Amino acid sequence: MVTTVETGETAAVVEKLVAGGKGLVRIDGKVMLVDGGIPGERVIVRPRAKHRGVQHATVTTVLESADARVPPLCPRYGQCGGCQLQHLDYAAQLVHKEAMLRDALTRIGKLPESELAPIVPSPSPLGYRSHVRWRVFQQKGQFRLGFNEAHSHRGVETAVCPLISEAMRHIAQEVEERLAPYRTLPVNLTSVELRASPMGTALLNFEGEATSSRYGRQFLDLFQGIARVVGASLELEHSLVDSTRSRRWRWEEGKTALWFPFNGLSLRVSQRAFLQANWPVYEAIGQTLIQWIGEGERRRILELYAGSGALGLSLARRGALVTLVEPNPWALADARKSAAIGHIGRCRFRCASAETFLSSIASDEYDLVMVDPPRGGLAPHVRHELKRIRVPRLLYLSCDVATLARDIRDLRENGYDVARVQPFDMFPQTGHLETLVELTRTGHN
Numbered sequence: 001m002v003t004t005v006e007t008g009e010t011a012a013v014v015e016k017l018v019a020g021g022k023g024l025v026r027i028d029g030k031v032m033l034v035d036g037g038i039p040g041e042r043v044i045v046r047p048r049a050k051h052r053g054v055q056h057a058t059v060t061t062v063l064e065s066a067d068a069r070v071p072p073l074c075p076r077y078g079q080c081g082g083c084q085l086q087h088l089d090y091a092a093q094l095v096h097k098e099a100m101l102r103d104a105l106t107r108i109g110k111l112p113e114s115e116l117a118p119i120v121p122s123p124s125p126l127g128y129r130s131h132v133r134w135r136v137f138q139q140k141g142q143f144r145l146g147f148n149e150a151h152s153h154r155g156v157e158t159a160v161c162p163l164i165s166e167a168m169r170h171i172a173q174e175v176e177e178r179l180a181p182y183r184t185l186p187v188n189l190t191s192v193e194l195r196a197s198p199m200g201t202a203l204l205n206f207e208g209e210a211t212s213s214r215y216g217r218q219f220l221d222l223f224q225g226i227a228r229v230v231g232a233s234l235e236l237e238h239s240l241v242d243s244t245r246s247r248r249w250r251w252e253e254g255k256t257a258l259w260f261p262f263n264g265l266s267l268r269v270s271q272r273a274f275l276q277a278n279w280p281v282y283e284a285i286g287q288t289l290i291q292w293i294g295e296g297e298r299r300r301i302l303e304l305y306a307g308s309g310a311l312g313l314s315l316a317r318r319g320a321l322v323t324l325v326e327p328n329p330w331a332l333a334d335a336r337k338s339a340a341i342g343h344i345g346r347c348r349f350r351c352a353s354a355e356t357f358l359s360s361i362a363s364d365e366y367d368l369v370m371v372d373p374p375r376g377g378l379a380p381h382v383r384h385e386l387k388r389i390r391v392p393r394l395l396y397l398s399c400d401v402a403t404l405a406r407d408i409r410d411l412r413e414n415g416y417d418v419a420r421v422q423p424f425d426m427f428p429q430t431g432h433l434e435t436l437v438e439l440t441r442t443g444h445n
Helices: 092-109 166-179 216-223 279-293 310-316 331-342 354-358 378-387 401-412
Strands: 009-013 016-018 020-027 030-033 044-051 054-064 131-139 142-148 156-157 190-197 200-208 229-239 246-254 256-260 265-269 302-303 319-326 349-350 368-371 393-398 415-426 434-441
Touching: 009 020, 020 256, 030 044, 044 156, 054 279, 092 401, 092 415, 131 156, 142 166, 166 190, 166 200, 166 216, 200 216, 200 256, 216 229, 216 246, 256 279, 256 310, 256 354, 256 368, 256 415, 265 331, 279 310, 279 393, 279 415, 279 434, 302 310, 302 354, 310 319, 310 331, 331 349, 378 401, 393 401, 401 415, 401 434
Parallel strands: 030 054, 200 229, 302 319, 302 368, 319 349, 368 393
Antiparallel strands: 009 044, 016 020, 020 030, 044 054, 131 142, 131 190, 142 156, 190 200, 229 246, 256 265, 393 434, 415 434
């Protein structure tokens, strides 16, 4: 081991990737998580701050390079905090993500070593994102679209991010060009979200702050006539000085939703509903669910965190009786409209949180429960209620391997067995992974 006293830089070997795509090294017996390494590489690392008691660091020099190392495609890689794995070729990303998932399931989930299905790759490792949210900041007096710099809150210009399509990059450049003549704006613009459908249409959503609603419509008019953009919205917040309450204003022009094909369905997703990042991979998840559950079986299915209803409606279309539970009223309205357009019956729609709805049902009302929680995983009360209703079969779709492993450990301690695990690479070039897990009650087939 070689240490440079002046900078604290130290030579080490990267052992593995852990949740989030960071490399794990050990220096003097202590664990350090590093950005930019590949398992097996000998690197020089420079320590940064500790986070939750763990030392973090950055690779400054690669002494012995892995065969899988490739030049990053994005000139902002390493500076922008959006991607973690662009320095690995795509095949190697899949290998190390599978190892990352296996490690989390055994170390955190206490799951015995089990066979994982091969990761379903993304059809496109680049240009796959269906939506992106930029922060807005000024650089040399001009407004720019970008993301946060890694490990800071400074902006990095990334309007031409390689994870979005060429058409989306053109729209982002057009937005920047329309902002270019201005050094000040009548509103404090903080973010721009762009959503794009495979049908070739897009929506823009601007967010910011203002002291009055006087200039909202005038600001939104700046962005009329952009090719492919069929609708735009502006949402402004005014925090009252003398109160903890806040006031919000919203303007909309044109369409407020996009339509997406989903395994034979036409699915409506409005501006205020959650939109999956990688639509082709999401369709693959839907196909896997259909294969696992079976077509034409009249099962009673409860879908929690249903969003705009893509998964639940797909199953109802094939004979299941599905209750879709979603707290976002706009997303639930999307699901209702998609069901009506597709002539899909056998659906019930409930606008409620998972916690509230689970507390209201009996233990024998459903044959199967599907959950797709946010990155934080299942709240303790949701896990408690799932154990109470003792549903025979549980399908868990997760976007975070660490919280998935935590929840699996809890469910296994309370009468569930893991039947199968299928990972999907929803987020190429990043350290994130989507995973579908089937759990069954002990003693049930």
